[in-house]
Amino acid sequence: MSEEKHRGRRNAQDNGGSLAALSEAELTRGNVDFHADQDTLLGRIDEVLVALRRVIRATDLHSKHLAKTTGLTAPQILLLQTIRDRGEVTIGELASDVSLSQATVTSILDRLEKRSLIYRERSTRDKRKVHAHLTAEATEVLKSAPIPLQAQFTRQFGDLQEWEQSMIISALQRIAQMMDAQHIDASPVLDIGMLDRQSAGHERGDAPPEQRARGGSGRAPADGQTS
Numbered sequence: 001m002s003e004e005k006h007r008g009r010r011n012a013q014d015n016g017g018s019l020a021a022l023s024e025a026e027l028t029r030g031n032v033d034f035h036a037d038q039d040t041l042l043g044r045i046d047e048v049l050v051a052l053r054r055v056i057r058a059t060d061l062h063s064k065h066l067a068k069t070t071g072l073t074a075p076q077i078l079l080l081q082t083i084r085d086r087g088e089v090t091i092g093e094l095a096s097d098v099s100l101s102q103a104t105v106t107s108i109l110d111r112l113e114k115r116s117l118i119y120r121e122r123s124t125r126d127k128r129k130v131h132a133h134l135t136a137e138a139t140e141v142l143k144s145a146p147i148p149l150q151a152q153f154t155r156q157f158g159d160l161q162e163w164e165q166s167m168i169i170s171a172l173q174r175i176a177q178m179m180d181a182q183h184i185d186a187s188p189v190l191d192i193g194m195l196d197r198q199s200a201g202h203e204r205g206d207a208p209p210e211q212r213a214r215g216g217s218g219r220a221p222a223d224g225q226t227s
Helices: 002-069 074-086 091-098 102-114 136-144 149-158 162-178 209-214
Strands: 118-122 130-134
Touching (some): 074 136, 074 149
16 A cells, blocks of 8 residues: 555656656746737837838928929928819819818918919809819929829729728727827828918928029918918
8 A cells, every 4th residue: 555655646746747847847948939919019110110110201202292293282282283274263163172271271362372373263154162273383383293192002002802902991090099199180181281371381391482593581480370
């Protein structure tokens, strides 16, 4: 009996050692899996942030390119193109076409009129309506203006399958929610900064081409400020 007890005790010790070794192996494997999952998650986060950064950079670089070549902002180019394409158009119709408020459109038109790129006149048929028209200078500017980044995006987005469009919309809306940005008022215009600012160049202190030729500083007070 004594020998059987010793044998049983040794078996119990061996089993206990095996269980301990097994538990340690499982714990090690669990730690490895945890770190692998963390690395995968961090890698995916990096990919998302890089993609967002590229979108922001592309928008900013395009805005600078517009400022350098035309002295205009993306919203200003968008309005000029809409007036050109529509011909005779009211302020309300313009606002509807570009999905901006009438107040924002009016502010942008004020700046364009100061640069002699558009003029407004009352309709001969309905005196209550005011139409915006391009000047000859604006027509020439549009001929050499680069294709807006938003137009490129719109064309390529339209070429996608419906499920791809829905997936992109859903993902971007979720990202906006994750960044607590879902309640921020925003217009469907691919641009950085105030939409009704004087120009992309002026906002950064750069003079548009014609002012640089005259030796002007091109600096203008920010919206809502006086010089």
